Amino acid sequence: MINDQRLLDCFIDLVRIKSLTYDERGVADYIKKTLGLLDVDITEDGTGAKIGGNTGNVIVRMSGDEGMSPVLLAAHMDTVEPADGVEPRIDNGVISSSGGTILGADDKAGCAVMIELLRVLDEDRVDHPPIEAVFTVAEEKGLKGAYHLDIDALKARTGFVMDGDGPTGIIITKAPFQDYFKTKFMGKAAHAGVEPERGISAIEAASKAISNMRLGRIDDETTANIGVINGGRAINIVADETVIEGEARSHSISRLKLQVEHMKECVAGAAKETGAGYDIDIVRLYDGFSFRSEDTLVKAVIKAAERSGADPRLMTSGGGSDTNVFNKAGIESLNISCGQQRVHTTEESIAVIDMVKAVRMLEMLLRPEMPRIDGRDE
Numbered sequence: 001m002i003n004d005q006r007l008l009d010c011f012i013d014l015v016r017i018k019s020l021t022y023d024e025r026g027v028a029d030y031i032k033k034t035l036g037l038l039d040v041d042i043t044e045d046g047t048g049a050k051i052g053g054n055t056g057n058v059i060v061r062m063s064g065d066e067g068m069s070p071v072l073l074a075a076h077m078d079t080v081e082p083a084d085g086v087e088p089r090i091d092n093g094v095i096s097s098s099g100g101t102i103l104g105a106d107d108k109a110g111c112a113v114m115i116e117l118l119r120v121l122d123e124d125r126v127d128h129p130p131i132e133a134v135f136t137v138a139e140e141k142g143l144k145g146a147y148h149l150d151i152d153a154l155k156a157r158t159g160f161v162m163d164g165d166g167p168t169g170i171i172i173t174k175a176p177f178q179d180y181f182k183t184k185f186m187g188k189a190a191h192a193g194v195e196p197e198r199g200i201s202a203i204e205a206a207s208k209a210i211s212n213m214r215l216g217r218i219d220d221e222t223t224a225n226i227g228v229i230n231g232g233r234a235i236n237i238v239a240d241e242t243v244i245e246g247e248a249r250s251h252s253i254s255r256l257k258l259q260v261e262h263m264k265e266c267v268a269g270a271a272k273e274t275g276a277g278y279d280i281d282i283v284r285l286y287d288g289f290s291f292r293s294e295d296t297l298v299k300a301v302i303k304a305a306e307r308s309g310a311d312p313r314l315m316t317s318g319g320g321s322d323t324n325v326f327n328k329a330g331i332e333s334l335n336i337s338c339g340q341q342r343v344h345t346t347e348e349s350i351a352v353i354d355m356v357k358a359v360r361m362l363e364m365l366l367r368p369e370m371p372r373i374d375g376r377d378e
């Protein structure tokens with residue numbers, strides 16, 4: 001049986017432990033101690049050392065009916081700032097932070113929901129599939145924990161990531177591809193007052209490139225942005241170096257490629273026009289994913305949401321999460337909200353009942369009578 005009070009207490013404990021990216025130690029230790037009392041196998045991988053953090057991903061395995069397909073559950077342990085001295089306040093069943101900090105429901109709600117689910121399964125001893133519960137690090141800084149997780153060592157081919165935004169029942173079935181875009185323009189320094197004609201302005205080259213770029217909302221699936229610009233040394237020196245950084249996202253890989261190609265052409269054109277040199281750096285930050293409403297996995301989650309008293313709604317996300325990494329690695333995964341609202345702001349909140357519904361939903365999804373959730377329909 002789900003214990004609402006125990007779930008709430010666990011959530012409150014978790015949000016009180018500060019866990020910025022690369023410093024998730026306290027939360028990981030809490031999870032290991034709490035789940036260590038159950039009949040599970042717990043390991044922590046070496047991701048911390050690889051990414052400059054003090055904590056690895058925590059992987060909790062609970063054995064189950066070997067005749068059923070194993071299921072991956074995931075939530076991340078790190079939070080964004082400001083997170084100094086989070087003091088949760090409960091008002092009419094809704095938890096928020098009382099100071100000028102985030103609450104950290106993103107994603108400690110996901111962690112608390114997974115912990116409660118494992119406790120319930122451990123107590124009730126009902127039939128369920130083998131479970132691989134992963135608590136990742138560094139999600140907020142480029143999904144680094146998930147990227148360093150040894151996904152090949154996982155048996156699950158189906159996953160549920162508890163890291164949405166909005167009331168429980170929101171199911172993210174689509175998320176974009178994202179590319180990081182950086183260009184360094186190399187000009188030539190010269191005295192701006194004495195011999196400006198000997199100089200090549202890297203600032204001018206960057207400006208021309210940016211002003212020719214299509215940015216903002218490109219089409220219904222694609223966006224692009226130049227978000228950082230740095231360059232120049234002094235007002236009396238023609239700027240010899242300027243760096244611009246930006247991104248492009250799209251739900252369509254071909255449209256993303258077109259947009260990035262366009263941005264590269266603008267750089268090349270501006271460089272040619274001004275005589276500046278350039279160096280372009282493009283990195284795929286994550287791959288997108290897309291499920292249809294008629295896919296078996298989606299139908300199962302909708303059914304589980306309805307039976308849990310949640311209002312199922314399929315949503316498209318504009319950003320990435322660990323879900324993108326799992327899908328890319330071949331684990332068909334959906335991102336499910338546990339009620340986190342207005343995440344990444346100091347107005348973040350969550351209703352206790354939403355977390356309870358999320359545990360119910362997962363419990364429902366693991367039941368043997370649910371339609372088999374081993375992936376998409378053909």
Ligand SMILES: [Zn+2]
Pocket residue numbers: 076106107139163
């Ligand atoms: Zn999150």
